[in-house]
Structures are given as structure tokens and as C-alpha cells.
Amino acid sequence: MHDWQTMDRAALDDAYANADHIAGAADYPPRWAAEAAAFREGLGARAETHAYGDHPRQRFDLFHPEGTAKGLAVFVHGGYWRRFDRTDWSHLAAGALAHGHAVAMPGYVLAPEARIREITAMIAQAVASAAARVPGPVRLAGHSAGGHLVARMVMADAHPACAARIATVVPISPVGDLRPLVPQTMNADLRLDAAEAEAESPALGTPIPGPKVFTHVGGDERPAFLWQAERLAEAWHHPLRIHEGRHHFDVIEALADPDSGMVADLLA
Template sequence: MIGWQEMDRATLDAAYANADHIADSDAFPPRWRAEAAAFREATPADLDLAYADRPGATLDLFHPEGPARGLTVFVHGGYWRSFGKSDWSHLASGAVTLGQAVAVVGYPLAPQVRIGEITRLVARAVDHAAARVSGPIHLTGHSAGGHLAARMVMADAAPACADRIASCVPISPLSDLRPLTALGMNDDWRLDAAEATAESPALGHPMPGPRLAVHVGAAERPSFLWQSEVLARAWGIPLRRVPGRHHFDVIDALTDPRSDLLADLLG
């Protein structure tokens, strides 16, 4: 993505169009919804917990057997404008198996809200879940959710419970938002240069303390490989390229308690 300023809109739009480059991409959302519903049916949980007086500002909190060893927070992707928490419940399964309480966070979507406001709401969601679960906090998120998870370990956006954050592992994150100002999707985000810069984790610094790493599928679009690389380089943290995985299946590691992703996240 070096030289994105010289690319026309159509070229940039294609660079960030994941579904167009994944075989049978239409089959993934129905599968996610079905697996999420089955997991909710089988797992003790507090559902639809409101953390702010805004439509969509709710989270689901899934509980392990016995006392929780800590709190894991997952923030979903969808370019800040699609999907919801109930599409992703099953991604809590690996951490729940390992004794974590897991908050799957929903948030209001663009164009009703701007990205900076979503960041502030996610910080409130983390605090709301942290008030219900003691112990260390582990943050992760995918794509736009990876951006939001990364923002939680930056001083200007961190939740009040920041001193409890033990780790943050963004998955295929959007970390430099400046190229996104030229995308067609920006009609929904309304990103300007100032907000794109302020909301870019790769242009800032993480707080000291949390253990950090970035995971990305090795078979992802070059734009997402670049987005992950610039964050890892800017923050001086490990970058894990997962062989054979693309943008839609790299998150499956969250369902496997033996995965390298959960090893990085939970230690």
C-alpha cells in the first residue's frame, strides 16, 4: 500500500474488498451465525448487557465452568458498519474452555456514528465487562475490531480499567486509516485527515505493560498484510503470519484452545 495517495478510488476499493477474493465468501456469514447461535444455546451467558444508552451498545458475557481466571474481550469487524455481536459468539469458545469469561462486544455502526465515537464506546464496554469479572483483561478483535482492540491500549483511548489489561492481540487489524479516506466506504465513515490520523494505532504508541502481538493470515490481501506489518513495526511487537489463512478464516483460531493465537493472548 505504499503510494496509496496515487491510487484511484477503484483501485483502492479493490485492495480492501476481501470477499471478492475469497472462494465461497457468501457461505461464511451464514456459517458464523449458525455456529454463534449454537454456542449461545450451549453456554452460560449474560446476554444483551447495555453499557451505554445507545442502540447497539450492548455486549454478551460468556462464562466458563467454575470461577473465571480473567476476562477476555473480543471486538468484531465489518468495517465499523456491518455485523453485530451475535454473529460472533462462537469465537468465545476457545477462551471459555481455558477458564476465561469472554465479553463479545457490540457497538453502534457507521454511518450513525463516526469511528472515533465507536472507539470511545468500546472503552466503555471494556469497563462494563471488567466491573463484572475480576482478574487480568485480554483484548482481541478482528479487522475493524482489531483496530478497536489496539486503540484500547493507547493512552488517549484506554478504558478506566487499563491497569488490568494484560495483553492485546489484534487480528488482521486496520491500523493506518489514512488510505481509507479515499475508499468508497468512506461515504459511511466520513473520515477526514484529522480523524484518520488520530484513530490510527500505527501512528501512535501503546501503553507500557500489556503483552502485544499481531496475527494476520498469510493468504490475506496485500492491503491487510501491509496494515498488520505497519502496526507491528511501529509498535515493535511480534507479527504472526498464519500459513494458509485468509481474512475470513484466520479468526477460527479463537475457537481452538491450543492455538498459537490464544497462547499469545492468554500467555
């Protein structure tokens, strides 16, 4: 139970401060960026970049498998809507690529320049733009804030033009209920009010019929994130996969493994 309504700002800030509770947390971002760069270099001409809007961050990388793609997988990165870029995560495409799927990794304008509702609309545009380039089913995965964003793609008020093609959604350590973020210090950047927090919370809404949804979370994550994952799984009546021994930063490594259960859910 995450009784966020009785917690003061300092306690809530700490409850959602993942890096403060992960050993060697500062080593992860440069490692991710280096692995991602090496992965893109290895793909050569099978790695492309396309624009889906006018802002420099409105770009997506598109990685092609060898041969004809079976469909499209999309990974949306996290960072509390405030950090990171599409180019930090390229290596996580390895699992889906190995199974013959093209993989798109969109960037988006970060907060505070963009509000969360605007980022939701950007991801809908990016998914639709990538799907227009790759026929077949569309499969979505996202981590943390990205988990929130891919869940939003299968809600009636936000889904992209290709919604009828979305086969699976895998929110990984998602923020499914945004209301606990409103009292936090980070909200100076997010600028959430009560109405937007509620409207943008997948756990308070309903998905469109059709797509299969599987929420994944690390067993060693902060209690707040275990609660967030449970909230979404319970609200949407879909399976919750808990990865024992994994925390918020390393749970996503399963996407790079073609034989992982996470990739199996994505391609289900």
C-alpha cells in the same frame, strides 16, 4: 509495500475488498451466525447480555466458564465499522472459555450512524463495563476493524478505565493505519477526514506501557492487509504472526481452538 498514496479510488477500493477475493465469501456470514447461535444455546445460563449505554446496539454478551473465571477476554468484531453484530461471533469464545476465562463480546453503533472516534469511545466503555463484572486480568482480541478498536484501547487518549488490568492485546488482520480509507468509496459511511484518520490510527501513535501485543494476519490476505499488520507490528515493536494458507475470513477460526497459537498469545 502498499503505496496507497499513488492509487486511485477504484484501485484502493479493490485493495481493501476482502470478500471479492475469497472463494465462497457469501457463505461465511450465515455460517458464523449459525455457529454463534448454537454456541450460545449450548452455554445456557452461562450466557448473559448486559447494556453499557442507551443505544440498542450498546450491549455486550458475557460468557462465563465453568467455575471461577481466571480473568476476562474481550473480542471486538470487524466489518469495516459498518457491518455485523456481537451475536455473529459467539463461537469464537470457545478457546478462552476452555482455559477458564470469561469472554465478553460487545456490539457498537455502526457507521454511518457513528463515526469511528465515537465507536472507539463506545468500545472503551464496553470493555470497562464488562471488566467491572469479572475480576482479574483483561485480554483483548479484535478482527479487522475490531483489531483497530482493541489496539486503540491501549493508547493513552482512548484507553478504558480498566487499562491497568489489560494484560494482552491481539489485533487480528487489523486496520492499523486509517489514512488509506479516506479516498475510498466506503468513506461515504465512515466520514473520515485527514485529522480523524491520523488520530485514530494506532500505527501512527504509541501504546501505553504494560500490555503485551501480538498482531496476527492470514498469509493469503490482500497485500493491503498484510501491509496494515506489518505497519502496526513495526510501529509498536511487537511480534507479527502470519498464518500461512489463511485469508481474512478464516484466520479468526483459531480463536475457537483452545490449543491454537492465537489463543496462547491472547492468554500469555
